Amino acid sequence: MTTLLGKNLKYDLNASLVVFLVALPLCLGIAIASGAPPMSGLIAGIVGGIVVGALSGSHVSVSGPAAGLTVIVLDSINSMGTFPLFLATIVIAGLIQLALGLAKAGVIGYYFPHSVIKGMLTAIGLILILKQIPHAFGYDVDLMGDQAFIQADNHNTFSAIWYAIKYHSIGAIPIVLVAMAILILFENPKIKSHKLLGIVPGALWAVISGIVINSLYGIWKPEWQLGGDHLVNIPVLENLGQIGNLMTFPDFSMIGEGTFWIVAATIAIIGSLETLLSIDASDKLDPYKRTSPPSKELVAQGIGNTLSGLIGGLPVTAVIVRSSANVASGAKTKMSAIFHGVLLMILVLAIPNVLNLIPLSCLAAVLFIVGYKLAKPSIFISIYKNGWDQFIPFIVTVVAILFTDLLVGIGIGMVFGLFFVIKTNFVHAVTLTELNGNYLVQLHKDVSFLNKALLMKNLEKIPAESKVIINAQKAQFIDHDIQEVLNDFIASSPDKKIKVTVIGLNYKIHQKI
Incomplete structure (x- = not known):
């Protein structure tokens, strides 16, 4: 075991750093979009990485706050009245998930059609690309964690691109171009295997370049310099004694109310479905084609959600964006997910002022690469060659997710997928x-x-x-x-x-x- 860990350590550490850079703005964005304190998203990311990562049977999936639950969380906080009351429902939702896992309910994950899962992955890739275009232009009105077609400002995914071009921040464009060039350069096998250059992943060089370029703007082009909403923005502690102030604790005073149990059950069921979908998709991305035990994953998620709710975090699920970044960055084992959680915990507390210098346009470049790997043209071609019974559910799932959200799109894709399964069985x-x-x-x-x-x-x-x-x-x-x-x-x-x-x-x- 020790030998295996040492053999994979380099790859897992590099991947964890990339996942950390992806997770940091997503955790904050999802929390803000959910109407919750920003720190609640970071707490969920830390718990998802360290706790769920350690307990999970998945080798490459990463857990944390999910964009697919944003609307549900926002509505649940409003229906419960206060954030502490909502946290109590997360604790109970975790216990429900734990019970589902022990009852082996995770087997439902085996019944998602392959074409729908591939459609989900491709749609997520396209969404990542489309959603990062405004950030690449320095139009940071939309939160980075938002994946829904209709945004909070009533713009949609496509109209936001037009507004980004029209109201761009000129300083963001050189930053994203340089970051993209570095990331593409580091995709070269010769660079990856280089004794010196290969030690630090391209994503970190890209982030460093973004910080340096934006700092140089302050000297030579002050009007180009990015600040405020154009940068990562995490809470800053004056001393470690203030850690307790970042946590919110649950209020169980409404546990006897029907609304309380409806919210808890909703979070448990929707969160479990998103988790099962994500680990199935992660297994398909895994180059070693390892299989994750779904019921064990529900147990891990249940324990993670119980802890997250107890210390002020959002609901936790396996999340495909971070999992995709993990695989794309060369992760070998689940230690990369654990390391990313450790990085979130340590760096958010130790160097928040440095992290707050990172331009969002720079992180957009990282997500562009992840998105492209999920939605390459070759994927469309390979699914098309498999026949119409695979291609139609695939393309319907892609379009449905693009124009609605993850869960609704998956539901529509499942209907088409099951139709072709029944049709095939009917004919033969x-x-x-x-x-x-x-x-x-x-x-x-x-x-x-x-x-x-x-x-x-x-x-x-x-x-x-x-x-x-x-x-x-x-x-x-x-x-x-x-x-x-x-x-x-x-x-x-x-x-x-x-x-x-x-x-x-x-x-x-x-x-x-």
């Missing part, structure tokens, strides 16, 4: 083959009432005085309606002088009255 469950006047009716695997019309249509094609074999040996399940159709055909076959041979089917010939 019953087949009719003819050779020289001999007919073979084959029942494959599960034959439900949905196949009744197809079966009747095939049986009607069989002419009088034919020989028919009905083979049900491959059928694991035959619905009662199907059995009735077959019984009626067998019972009426003597009238048409049809000779029927039945294999692997128990039937009763109806008596004529």
Whole structure:
């Protein structure tokens, strides 16, 4: 174990630094968009990294506050009345998740169609790119953690790009261009493997370049210098004795109210679904194709949410943006997720003034690279080659997520995915083959009432005085309606002088009255 940790340490540390840089503005942005204290997002990121990371069975997924829960959290805080009352519902939601995990409810994660998961990943990639364009132009009205199509200022993803071009901050553009150039340069294998340059990941060089360029503006181009909302903004402590002031503790005074339990159950269920989707997607990104135990993940999330609620943090889920950044940065084990949580905890407390110098346009460059890796043109081509039954649910999921939000888009994609699953099963469950006047009716695997019309249509094609074999040996399940159709055909076959041979089917010939 120690040898393996040492072997992977370089990769996990590098990945953790990139994930930290991605997580820092997202944790703050999600908290602000949720109507919660900014520190609550950072607490959730720390708990998600260290606690959930340690308990999780996933090798590459990263947990923290989720953009997909922003609207739910905002509405829940309003319905509960105060943030401490809302924190109490997070504690109970965590206990519900823990119970679901112990009851092995995570198996539901195995039933998400592959095409929908790929669509979700691609949509997240496109959203990252589209949402970072305004930040690249220095138009930082929209919070970095927001992934919804309609923004808080009633602009949408596309109109925000137009406003960003129209009302840009000129100083942001050189920063993002230099950062992008550095990141692309560090994608070169020769740079990555270089003894000196490969020690520090490109994302850190990109951030350093952003801080340096913005500082130089103050000397040579003061009107270009970025400040205020254009920079990372985390709370600054005057001394470590003020740590307690950053925490908020739960209020359980409404635990007997129905509203309290509705909010807790909603957070538990939606958070669990987002987690299961994210770890499934993370496993598909994992270059080693390792599989995460879903029920164990629910247990880890449950413990994480219970702790996060107790010390003033937002709800925690596995999150695909940070997980994608983790994989894209070369993470080997779950230690990268844990290290990113440690970095959040230490650096936010130790050097907040330095972190507050980072331009958001610089971090946008990091997310551009992550987004491109998730939504490369080659992904669209490969899914298209798999056939329409895979491509249509994939593209519907992508479009639905782009124009709504993650959970709604996934729901729409699931409907289309299940439709094609049923359609495929409908077509292939019953087949009719003819050779020289001999007919073979084959029942494959599960034959439900949905196949009744197809079966009747095939049986009607069989002419009088034919020989028919009905083979049900491959059928694991035959619905009662199907059995009735077959019984009626067998019972009426003597009238048409049809000779029927039945294999692997128990039937009763109806008596004529």
